[in-house]
Amino acid sequence: MAYWLMKSEPDVFGIDDLKRVKVEPWDGVRNYQARNMMRDEMKKGDQAFFYHSNCEVPGIVGIMTIARAGYPDDTAFDPEAKYYDPKSDPDNPRWYRVDVRFKRKFRKVIPLSELKTCPELADMPLVRKGNRLSIMPVTPEQWQFIMGLTDK
């Protein structure tokens, strides 16, 4: 089982939204690195941190599990959809998504500012300047360390 971190803007879709709907397709990702991870590496049962970006206190807000491994993101096929991509062909899909399931919301956000101060996390793309990857792997060591920062 692998660990991940996935970013979302809470104004668009936040942890409270996931808690309400329980399971949600993580669609609209239009970045090849993130696509490759969803398509090739994420497996059902993997765990992921839910990260709030572009908001007042960016940081990790909870945990979800991967409910379904990578499958084609058909929002790319719909000309009416926000994430429409005319270059994605249903016979050869360019974009993929996974389904995520709500597991837990932390009592307190673990702010990015705090994560940045931890030498244990210095290798995470998340804390590196200018990194915009919206999905990234988390090592078991990093996962355990971050879990130790929560108040459960």
Add this chain to the structure above:
DNA sequence: GCCAACGTTGGC
């Protein structure tokens, strides 16, 4: 295949 222009991300 280079690279300038452009668009997007996302912290601040």
Add this chain to the structure above:
DNA sequence: GCCAACGTTGGC
């Protein structure tokens, strides 16, 4: 709202 960093696009 600003802007640095980065990915993508497209002309050549």
